[in-house]
Amino acid sequence: MVKFDKVTVEYDGKAILKDVSFHIRENEKAVIYGKSGSGKSTILTTAVGAHIPSGGKVYFNSAPVSADNILQIRRAVAFIGQEPVLGAEKIRDSLLLPFSYKVNSRKAPPEDKISKILKELHLKEDVLQKDASVVSGGEKQRIAIARALLLEKRIFLLDEVTSALDPESKQAVIELFGKDGYTIISVSHDPDWFKTCSIFIKVENGKISRISDSPDDSAFLTHREIDTDGSN
Amino acid sequence: MEAINIRYSTMAMLYGVLLIPIIISIVLKLGTVKTILISVLRMTLQLGAMGLYLDYIFRFNNVWINSGYVLLMIAVANFTVNKNAGLRTARVFFTLMLGITISTLIVIALFIFLSIRPEPFYDARYLIPITGMIVGNCMRANVIALERFYSSIRKNEKEFLTYLLMGASLREAILPYLRDAVKPALAPMLSTIATLGIVSLPGMMTGQILGGSSPIVAIKYQIGVMIAIFTAITMTTVLTLLLSMKTSFDNYSILRKDIFRQ
Structure with missing residues (x-):
């Protein structure tokens, strides 16, 4: 489904990713881990064409990512970062923002679908009336997930998606993405999140140093430990 | 009705008026004397050139x-x-x-x-x-x-x-x-x-x-x-x-x- 074949990404002449190769098939759940600044998030953003590789190729459903198919790929993939962008002042507007775009204009979700998804993510209905500026980081992450679910996305790129969630909401998110039907490439250091994943990719200095069906000991270092470990 | 022309001698006097901001700058140590002189010189040359070529353009x-x-x-x-x-x-x-x-x-x-x-x-x-x-x-x-x-x-x-x-x-x-x-x-x-x-x-x-x-x-x-x-x-x-x-x-x-x- 998503394949990196010897992908190198450079910025200002410096390689951020070097010869990165992996293959995530449909319904598989992968987690990328490693020190901060090692290139984990760049892998996610490269997958959706935010960086054009200077070497190697990215494939989606066996087709190389190109200018011709990037729009379709982006429409199939959700990217949820640590601080998701809501893009509107009111939460309801932010949930419905994608449906203001031409391509989704006929797919506006019915109210009961919105309610069902909010419930699934442990979000109260009254969150819809709130201002984006007053909701917590954890709520923002779940609203961004809800929006992607309203768009019926099945491929999720998740960057530390459980980092701001309380235990109960985290459980709800983990249960949701643990289901079949979702293909996931994530970046995380959360042991609970790791339990939902079956592919563990370790990144060091822009290179993949290990791909396995279980993480190594460095996976659960906290951010503090990672930062004092000599990385940036 | 034509505008009253300003004589060149009067223009010289107007430049002399610049002594006021220059003296203020010196007294208060604003450090702007050089900038004032350069700016006024630039203005004079730029506008002088503009006057000449506009005169030329208008004539043609x-x-x-x-x-x-x-x-x-x-x-x-x-x-x-x-x-x-x-x-x-x-x-x-x-x-x-x-x-x-x-x-x-x-x-x-x-x-x-x-x-x-x-x-x-x-x-x-x-x-x-x-x-x-x-x-x-x-x-x-x-x-x-x-x-x-x-x-x-x-x-x-x-x-x-x-x-x-x-x-x-x-x-x-x-x-x-x-x-x-x-x-x-x-x-x-x-x-x-x-x-x-x-x-x-x-x-x-x-x-x-x-x-x-x-x-x-x-x-x-x-x-x-x-x-x-x-x-x-x-x-x-x-x-x-x-x-x-x-x-x-x-x-x-x-x-x-x-x-x-x-």
Whole structure:
């Protein structure tokens, strides 16, 4: 489904990713881990064409990512970062923002679908009336997930998606993405999140140093430990 | 009625008046004496040269010379826009040039050719100063709009990507940034228009009255010029941003980093 074949990404002449190769098939759940600044998030953003590789190729459903198919790929993939962008002042507007775009204009979700998804993510209905500026980081992450679910996305790129969630909401998110039907490439250091994943990719200095069906000991270092470990 | 000419001896005395700010600068140790002298020298040389070539252009009043001069004004303004908006000239110069040229020409056509209708239609006395005012304001507005637009997309890379991932086309994804860039570019002119005649006496009107026009004629021109300028800056900012996108985004709809000077 998503394949990196010897992908190198450079910025200002410096390689951020070097010869990165992996293959995530449909319904598989992968987690990328490693020190901060090692290139984990760049892998996610490269997958959706935010960086054009200077070497190697990215494939989606066996087709190389190109200018011709990037729009379709982006429409199939959700990217949820640590601080998701809501893009509107009111939460309801932010949930419905994608449906203001031409391509989704006929797919506006019915109210009961919105309610069902909010419930699934442990979000109260009254969150819809709130201002984006007053909701917590954890709520923002779940609203961004809800929006992607309203768009019926099945491929999720998740960057530390459980980092701001309380235990109960985290459980709800983990249960949701643990289901079949979702293909996931994530970046995380959360042991609970790791339990939902079956592919563990370790990144060091822009290179993949290990791909396995279980993480190594460095996976659960906290951010503090990672930062004092000599990385940036 | 002709304006009273200022004699060269009087001009010399006016330069002498500059001693007041120079003395103030020395006494308060403002450290601006050199800057004052250089600035006044530059003004004198630039305006002196302008007086000479405007005199020449007015005398010939040739359609090709006048049109060439208009294009030169636009090109120089465009260089300034590129430089001050922090963009690489080679990448965006021609698309920006197209934006400012189209909007300036449309407004000139509406304001000079259809409203004032000078004889001949390319009369330098109308075409050159009015175009100058329009282009000068377009230049200032474009600097603000381009700088805001591109620096804000660059700064909010992930936000921009989120819009694309929600299904937005490039046009739809840039819309919030376009709005945030155009509004501040138009705001100074809008507040100038609103306070004109109360806070400030417009330069053009003052000039016309000093030159012998009746205040009513001067006011009509001033209102016309303000409308022309505001229409031109609205058109040029939107058009320039939209046209510049062709060369500023890559095939994947991602902002090219090489459009920036740094």
